[in-house]
Amino acid sequence: MNDAQYSNDTTVLRGALVGCGFFAANQMRAWQDLPGAEIVALCDRDAGRLSAFGDTFGIEHRFDDIETLLTQMAVDFVDIAAPTPAHEMLVTAAARYGADVICQKPFAGSLETARRLIETCRERGVSLTVHENFRWQxxxxxxxxxxxxxxxxxxxxxxxxxxxxxxxxxxxxxxxxxxxxxxxxxxxxxxxxxxxxxxxxxxxxxxxxxxxxxxxxxxxxxxxxxxxxxxxxxxxxxxxxxxxxxxxxxxxxxxxxxxxxxxxxxxxxxxxxxxxxxxxxxxxxPHWPSWSEAPWRVIQQSVLALQEDWIDRCRSGGEAPTCGRDNFxxxxxxxxxxxxxxxxxxxxxxxxx
Ligand SMILES: NC(=O)c1ccc[n+]([C@@H]2O[C@H](COP(=O)([O-])OP(=O)(O)OC[C@H]3O[C@@H](n4cnc5c(N)ncnc54)[C@H](O)[C@@H]3O)[C@@H](O)[C@H]2O)c1
Missing domain, CATH: 3.30.360.10 (Dihydrodipicolinate Reductase; domain 2)
Structure with a gap:
């Protein structure tokens, strides 16, 4: 998405969360706390995890593959919480469909792949943010x-x-x-x-x-x-x-x-x-998120802070401090x-x- 499409816009950003495993629940809870964005679709290759996650968080639209999701749903961003080997395919697909990308760390398995993903997102005019949360504690x-x-x-x-x-x-x-x-x-x-x-x-x-x-x-x-x-x-x-x-x-x-x-x-x-x-x-x-729990609280607070900042920067047109080029x-x-x-x-x- 172009910055111009977001600026001065209070529309709720529509996102897809890809990878419904251990860490994704933190990202999901944080999105649910933030009025500026909404997860409208989920994707996971594992049917059991997809269904349990969808039921827990009340998300109706569920897909076992990103291409199908992106052809059937209009989303502004894709939040990738799948493991690193899947990142190249997932980031590339999201960029091809014009969705901004947030991707878990390590965002690429090699520096060559990292370079390629940064270039792909640049060419497609979408932002690439690495979900590097620790500096947000x-x-x-x-x-x-x-x-x-x-x-x-x-x-x-x-x-x-x-x-x-x-x-x-x-x-x-x-x-x-x-x-x-x-x-x-x-x-x-x-x-x-x-x-x-x-x-x-x-x-x-x-x-x-x-x-x-x-x-x-x-x-x-x-x-x-x-x-x-x-x-x-x-x-x-x-x-x-x-x-x-x-x-x-x-x-x-x-x-x-x-x-x-x-x-x-x-x-x-x-x-x-x-x-x-x-x-x-x-x-x-910190002020702990209401949904945070020991011992993960300090991590969960940083996830919420990163995602809150990401929404603010979408609106103002700024690049996240942990954008792909920085995280390289x-x-x-x-x-x-x-x-x-x-x-x-x-x-x-x-x-x-
Ligand atoms: N920032 C942090 O503090 C933090 C903490 C833990 C994990 N992580 C990162 O989060 C990512 C996920 O870790 P996890 O522990 O939640 O892993 P996990 O194995 O518990 O969950 C990953 C999920 O992704 C799904 N998946 C894999 N390939 C897929 C694909 N191509 N399309 C759709 N779904 C796919 C799997 O089926 C699984 O359900 C990793 O990159 C990890 O490094 C970050």
Missing amino acids: HAVRRVAELIAQGRIGRPFFGRISYRSGFDVFANQPYLADLPRFIIQDLGIHTLDMARALFGDVERLSCETGRVNLKIRGEDTATMMLRHECGCVSVVDCSYATTLANDPFPQSLIEVDGDRGSLRLSANFRLTIHAPDGGATIEDVT NTLALVDAAYRSADEEAVVVPARWQ
């Missing part, structure tokens, strides 16, 4: 805001840490079979937060490990990033960490600047350390991290030109 946005305001001066060090022993395989059993696990599934979010806070990355090194021998891929990753602004950040992830008070699924953040420091600790406690030795503590607990550079960090771990080398990530 309320506490992360507050950290970004304080940095942008210069509250701690120039950041020279950052740490984004996500360490947990939560059994993610219970809800997403397919994760245990992925040859590449934690960087591709979770690190992609924490790397994106590092980009959102400190900007693009000049070089990166990464060490990985597999502690849980029942799974195929790596479950720990420690990455060091040199950002263009000169800041160095450490992005560390683990699903093999035993903690009495597991912060799952919170990310903990440290930022040192030349005029102060920030510490985001568990339970949404943000401490701002000033050069005079004083400290201010902010409670950055996050995907490139994932690619660089695996290359660094494999080659035991510092890697210069690809960059969208």
Whole structure:
């Protein structure tokens, strides 16, 4: 859709949700909370999931294939919550029918495919937004805001840490079979937060490990990033960490600047350390969506925030912060991290030109 078709328009945007699995329920609940958009059709290849999801959320129009959906229903956008191997076909089909696209992460299985999808959407005049929600967490946005305001001066060090022993395989059993696990599934979010806070990355090194021998891929990753602004950040992830008070699924953040420091600790406690030795503590607990539930609340809040922003930008004609071109550079960090771990080398990530 052209921006002009949305501007100053209060029509409710009609969307199709594709993929009715584990995570799609969060996207569906968020759309149901937002008056500016409505999911009018569902698509899933699995008849049982399609029917259960449709009944739960009261969506009448259900399809087992995207082409049939797009020929029979007029939609403004397609929200893709199917896994990555299906993305190329689904994004291309949506673009061909002139629908704006929102696509789950990782939005492509390779940088070549990512380039192709960005170009396809550009040629068809539709927007491509990656559903990269972690930077939309309320506490992360507050950290970004304080940095942008210069509250701690120039950041020279950052740490984004996500360490947990939560059994993610219970809800997403397919994760245990992925040859590449934690960087591709979770690190992609924490790397994106590092980009959102400190900007693009000049070089990166990464060490990985597999502690849980029942799974195929790596479950720990420690990455060091040199950002263009000169800041160095450490992005560390683990699903093999035993903690009495597991912060799952919170990310903990440290930022040192030349005029102060920030510490985001568990339970949404943000401490701002000033050069005079004083400290201010902010409670950055979000306003939880009514439908949110522990332990997923922090994720569900960020899903709602991303989708709300997406509707606002459709109306104003702006591009989402996690548009395909921006997210290409996050995907490139994932690619660089695996290359660094494999080659035991510092890697210069690809960059969208
Ligand atoms: N942003 C986040 O915080 C977050 C969290 C979890 C998962 N995800 C992402 O969401 C996506 C889905 O993950 P999930 O855990 O919900 O997976 P899932 O396996 O539970 O659900 C995926 C659904 O997509 C359907 N599907 C597959 N191919 C399809 C096709 N061609 N057409 C229609 N339907 C198709 C499957 O039948 C299934 O019902 C993945 O890309 C994953 O990385 C994101």
